Amino acid sequence: MDIKEVIVREEILGSNKKIAAEIRSRLESEGILTVNFLSSPGAGKTSLLERLADVMKSNHRMAVIEGDIETDRDAERIRKKGIPAWQITTGGACHLEARMVARLIPEIPAETKFLFIENVGNLVCPASYDLGESLRCVLLSLPEGDDKPKKYPKAFATADCLIFTKADLLPVLPFDLRRAEQEALEINPRLRVFLTSALRGGGIAELARYFIERRVNMIQRRHA
Amino acid sequence: MDIKEVIVREEILGSNKKIAAEIRSRLESEGILTVNFLSSPGAGKTSLLERLADVMKSNHRMAVIEGDIETDRDAERIRKKGIPAWQITTGGACHLEARMVARLIPEIPAETKFLFIENVGNLVCPASYDLGESLRCVLLSLPEGDDKPKKYPKAFATADCLIFTKADLLPVLPFDLRRAEQEALEINPRLRVFLTSALRGGGIAELARYFIERRVNMIQRRHA
Numbered sequence: 017m018d019i020k021e022v023i024v025r026e027e028i029l030g031s032n033k034k035i036a037a038e039i040r041s042r043l044e045s046e047g048i049l050t051v052n053f054l055s056s057p058g059a060g061k062t063s064l065l066e067r068l069a070d071v072m073k074s075n076h077r078m079a080v081i082e083g084d085i086e087t088d089r090d091a092e093r094i095r096k097k098g099i100p101a102w103q104i105t106t107g108g109a110c111h112l113e114a115r116m117v118a119r120l121i122p123e124i125p126a127e128t129k130f131l132f133i134e135n136v137g138n139l140v141c142p143a144s145y146d147l148g149e150s151l152r153c154v155l156l157s158l159p160e161g162d163d164k165p166k167k168y169p170k171a172f173a174t175a176d177c178l179i180f181t182k183a184d185l186l187p188v189l190p191f192d193l194r195r196a197e198q199e200a201l202e203i204n205p206r207l208r209v210f211l212t213s214a215l216r217g218g219g220i221a222e223l224a225r226y227f228i229e230r231r232v233n234m235i236q237r238r239h240a
Numbered sequence: 241m242d243i244k245e246v247i248v249r250e251e252i253l254g255s256n257k258k259i260a261a262e263i264r265s266r267l268e269s270e271g272i273l274t275v276n277f278l279s280s281p282g283a284g285k286t287s288l289l290e291r292l293a294d295v296m297k298s299n300h301r302m303a304v305i306e307g308d309i310e311t312d313r314d315a316e317r318i319r320k321k322g323i324p325a326w327q328i329t330t331g332g333a334c335h336l337e338a339r340m341v342a343r344l345i346p347e348i349p350a351e352t353k354f355l356f357i358e359n360v361g362n363l364v365c366p367a368s369y370d371l372g373e374s375l376r377c378v379l380l381s382l383p384e385g386d387d388k389p390k391k392y393p394k395a396f397a398t399a400d401c402l403i404f405t406k407a408d409l410l411p412v413l414p415f416d417l418r419r420a421e422q423e424a425l426e427i428n429p430r431l432r433v434f435l436t437s438a439l440r441g442g443g444i445a446e447l448a449r450y451f452i453e454r455r456v457n458m459i460q461r462r463h464a
Binding site: 020021024027028056057058059084085086087089108110136137138139140141157159160161163164166167168169170182185188190215 | 244245248251252280281282283308309310311313332334360361362363364365381383384385387388390391392393394406409412414439
């Protein structure tokens with residue numbers, strides 16, 4: 017990167033950070049836990065959200081913001097679950113930014129308890145952009161390979177939780193779960209790790225429980 | 241994007257384009273077909289190169305440039321096949337640039353016929369950066385899902401060939417090969433399509449034949 021590029025990038029990140037802090041403060045004060053999902057394309061973010069909706073929606077009001085380069089396919093899938101969902105298409109940009117999320121906040125229904133943001137499918141760019149989330153989760157699908165954490169360290173370093181997806185494929189893949197987990201924990205020892213299968217439903221209830229607990233903690237922290 | 245960002249980006253892309261054109265002209269004049277591989281993280285670029293090496297290296301001298309955010313794992317894997325390989329670690333950037341490739345050109349051994357460039361695992365950013373390749377291939381691994389072409393259209397629009405990978409997983413995945421192919425061809429009707437499995441070896445010989453033919457065409461075109 018040349019100096020001009022670095023300066024412009026720092027300005028953008030600085031202004032993004034400020035907007036993100038405002039979003040976080042506002043959503044947390046309204047009792048909304050916001051979760052930012054990061055992953056490669058096709059790691060199963062939307063399928064995971066569909067399964068979480070099955071488990072959570074009856075007791076915990078959810079809303080979803082979908083980020084994609086093009087198409088509103090993912091928001092449509094979520095709406096079919098009866099969950100309010102908004103699609104942001106970036107038209108080329110490889111990540112969401114806080115100002116895109118800020119614009120949608122007035123639309124979030126009252127009583128919403130969980131706002132899930134599905135970032136653009138990309139294991140690199142989204143890691144640099146705080147969206148005002150209270151919790152960041154990185155998804156790693158087993159077919160991507162167990163060598164990914166150290167190749168894409170920032171996504172793992174900045175996350176609170178690591179969700180392995182497509183666990184149903186473990187028997188047919190050369191994937192060393194221990195290696196991948198260990199590598200991720202070397203980058204970030206405070207990661208909470210989950211193993212899930214959206215196809216079979218494995219691990220979804222545990223993950224939902226984690227989000228519910230984190231929301232309770234968030235509210236207690238704010239009232240302490 | 242704000243105006244300043246757009247201007248800086250256009251300057252970078254303009255200078256990248258110029259360097260790329262110089263690289264292409266130089267490598268083609270030396271009889272080297274350069275292939276730029278684009279895909280999501282973990283779509284199997286390195287495994288595909290390992291299999292291509294098995295099929296091609298005895299008759300066709302190869303060299304490989306590996307792009308990653310961090311680690312030189314992929315170059316190490318290729319070197320184990322007896323192929324000269326250089327690792328570029330971008331340290332955060334989500335794509336390779338032509339100037340990074342240009343620096344390595346003096347190191348490419350004489351008699352090299354094929355230079356494969358494995359871009360950073362990312363289905364977005366690399367699509368905007370010409371590296372001076374003669375041929376661009378986008379890989380889509382079956383576990384990523386059949387809805388990806390229209391969600392990441394630029395990678396498919398700018399490629400010459402589409403390589404489906406991990407075909408061995410087709411029996412256990414909800415992947416509609418016809419749908420994915422049709423969607424990709426709607427974006428770019430001139431795509432040549434291949435179905436491969438690095439694990440089982442399927443489709444590798446056909447792909448190698450395609451590269452060899454394309455090199456012959458390139459040389460004939462230059463001498464016409």
